[in-house]
Amino acid sequence: MRLYQIFILCLFYLSCNAKEEDVLELGDSDFDSIIAEHETALVMFYAPWCGHCKKLKPEYAKAAEDLIRNDPPVALVKIDCTEAGKETCNKNSVSGYPTLKIYRNGEVSQEYSGPRDAAGIVKYMKAQVGPSSKEVKSVAELEKFLTAEKEASVVGFFEKESDLKAAFLKTADKLREKVRFAHSTFKDVLDKQGVTDGIVLFRPSHLNNKFEESTIKFTGKSDADSIKTFITKNFHGLVGHRKSDNRQEFENPLIVAYFNVDYVKNPKGTNYWRNRILKVAKEFDGKLNFAVSSKDDFQHELNEYGLEFVKGDKPVVTARDSKDQKFVLKEEFSVESLTVFAKDVLDGKLEPYLKSEAIPDNNDVPVKVAVAKNFNELVVDNDKDVLIEFYAPWCGHCKKLVPVYDELGEKMKDENVVIAKMDATANDVPAPYDVRGFPTIYWAPKGSKDAPVKYEGGREVDDFVKYIAKHASSELKGFDRKGNAKADKTEL
Structure with a gap:
C-alpha cells in the first residue's frame, strides 16, 4: 500500500474514533460513580450483535460531539449488556436493544422517547437541560436567542405576573422538547417589541417570505390549551421545512415537495422553489398542509411512492389525504x-397510489400470500378468521418462523381459517394494522376485520394452534377449544 493511502486511512480512522471518544463507555465497575457526576446524561444500553444498535451508534456519536459542548453539557453514555455491563443492565430492567434512558444526577429520570438520528437526539436532549423557557434580560440577548437556531421561537413578554404568563410557562414545560421558548420582564426588551403582556411566535429569518408575516402575536384566551393550539397551528407556517426530526409534526392532509433543500449551502436556490410552493399554499391555507423536504434525506420515503430516483432540480410532489391515502403528482x-x-x-x-407486489398467479396454498392489491379480498372481505404475519425478507426471526408457519398452514388448510403472510417492505400495510417490527402477527376474526388483535403468544406450532382454537369464531373441525386434536371418527 502506498504511503499516502496509509496516511489517508489513518486520518479516516482517527476522525471516526474522535467522534467515538465523546461517548463514555461504562461498565458495572464504574457506571454508578461516573453517571452520578453528570447533571444530565443519556445512556444507551446495547448489545454488539444488535442491528438497530449498529445503526444508532454513528448517530449517537455524532450527537455526542454537539451535546458535550452544550451549555450546560449533556453526557452521552453507552454500556454493553452482554459483557462489562450485564449487572447494570439487569438492574435497569433492560429487556431489548437498544434501550435509552435519561439520567439526572445519577438517577433514572425517564425513558428516552425521542428521535434516533443525530439532529433529533441533539434537539431532544438540549430541551432536557435548563429551564423550559429561557429568561432574556436585554435586547441583545433576545436577538442572540432568536438567531442561535434555525427554528421558530415562541417568546413571552410580561410587565408583571399574570394569568397569561403562568399559562405560557406551563405550555413551555409541556412543549420544551419540540419548541424553543424564552420570556422577558425587562423594560428595554418590552419597549423594543411594543408588547407589555403578550406572546409572539418568531419564524426563523431564513424562512421569511412575502406570503406570510415573520412574527405572529397570540390573541387567544389566557390558558395553556389555547397557547398550545396557537403554536401548533402557526409553528411551521404555510410551507414548513420538514426534516427527519420533526416529520411527525406535519399532519394530513399534507402535500410535500422534495428537492435539493439545503439552507446551509444553497438557501437562495432552496427558497426559489419554496416561494413557488408558498404561492399555491396561500391559496389553500387552512384546507391543506404543505412542506418541503430534502430528497436525499427522504429517499426511503420517496420509495414508498414508487419514486426510486429523482432526477433534475425541480421538485417532485407527493400527498396524503385525511384518510392517509397516497398520491403522486405525475406532471412536471x-x-x-x-x-x-x-x-x-x-x-x-x-386514484391513490398503492405500493404492491403482483397478485400471485396461484394462491391455492396452505399459507396464502397477501399483497396490497389483494389484501381486502384475502383478509378483510372474506368470511373466515385470519391469522396474518407481516415480515421482512431480511429478518432473522421471520426466517426462523417459516417452517413453523408452513406447518401451521398445513394443519389449518381444511379449517375455516386463513393463514396468511405479507412482505411489509414491498407492500403498503393498511390501517389499522400497525407494523413497527418483524415479524408482527395479527388475528382478524371474521365480522370484525376493522379491529384486528395483535398476536403476542408463543412462536411454536402448538402455541398458534391453541390460540386459534380458543379464539376461532366457530369451533375448529380438527381441534377442540383447548387446541387438542379431535379423534378421527373414521378410525373408530
Whole structure:
C-alpha cells in the first residue's frame, strides 16, 4: 500500500474514533460513580450483535460531539449488556436493544422517547437541560436567542405576573422538547417589541417570505390549551421545512415537495422553489398542509411512492389525504400543475397510489400470500378468521418462523381459517394494522376485520394452534377449544 493511502486511512480512522471518544463507555465497575457526576446524561444500553444498535451508534456519536459542548453539557453514555455491563443492565430492567434512558444526577429520570438520528437526539436532549423557557434580560440577548437556531421561537413578554404568563410557562414545560421558548420582564426588551403582556411566535429569518408575516402575536384566551393550539397551528407556517426530526409534526392532509433543500449551502436556490410552493399554499391555507423536504434525506420515503430516483432540480410532489391515502403528482412541477394537484387531492378526484407486489398467479396454498392489491379480498372481505404475519425478507426471526408457519398452514388448510403472510417492505400495510417490527402477527376474526388483535403468544406450532382454537369464531373441525386434536371418527 502506498504511503499516502496509509496516511489517508489513518486520518479516516482517527476522525471516526474522535467522534467515538465523546461517548463514555461504562461498565458495572464504574457506571454508578461516573453517571452520578453528570447533571444530565443519556445512556444507551446495547448489545454488539444488535442491528438497530449498529445503526444508532454513528448517530449517537455524532450527537455526542454537539451535546458535550452544550451549555450546560449533556453526557452521552453507552454500556454493553452482554459483557462489562450485564449487572447494570439487569438492574435497569433492560429487556431489548437498544434501550435509552435519561439520567439526572445519577438517577433514572425517564425513558428516552425521542428521535434516533443525530439532529433529533441533539434537539431532544438540549430541551432536557435548563429551564423550559429561557429568561432574556436585554435586547441583545433576545436577538442572540432568536438567531442561535434555525427554528421558530415562541417568546413571552410580561410587565408583571399574570394569568397569561403562568399559562405560557406551563405550555413551555409541556412543549420544551419540540419548541424553543424564552420570556422577558425587562423594560428595554418590552419597549423594543411594543408588547407589555403578550406572546409572539418568531419564524426563523431564513424562512421569511412575502406570503406570510415573520412574527405572529397570540390573541387567544389566557390558558395553556389555547397557547398550545396557537403554536401548533402557526409553528411551521404555510410551507414548513420538514426534516427527519420533526416529520411527525406535519399532519394530513399534507402535500410535500422534495428537492435539493439545503439552507446551509444553497438557501437562495432552496427558497426559489419554496416561494413557488408558498404561492399555491396561500391559496389553500387552512384546507391543506404543505412542506418541503430534502430528497436525499427522504429517499426511503420517496420509495414508498414508487419514486426510486429523482432526477433534475425541480421538485417532485407527493400527498396524503385525511384518510392517509397516497398520491403522486405525475406532471412536471409548476405552480399551475401543483395547484390542480392540490385541488384534486382535496376533492378526492385522484386514484391513490398503492405500493404492491403482483397478485400471485396461484394462491391455492396452505399459507396464502397477501399483497396490497389483494389484501381486502384475502383478509378483510372474506368470511373466515385470519391469522396474518407481516415480515421482512431480511429478518432473522421471520426466517426462523417459516417452517413453523408452513406447518401451521398445513394443519389449518381444511379449517375455516386463513393463514396468511405479507412482505411489509414491498407492500403498503393498511390501517389499522400497525407494523413497527418483524415479524408482527395479527388475528382478524371474521365480522370484525376493522379491529384486528395483535398476536403476542408463543412462536411454536402448538402455541398458534391453541390460540386459534380458543379464539376461532366457530369451533375448529380438527381441534377442540383447548387446541387438542379431535379423534378421527373414521378410525373408530
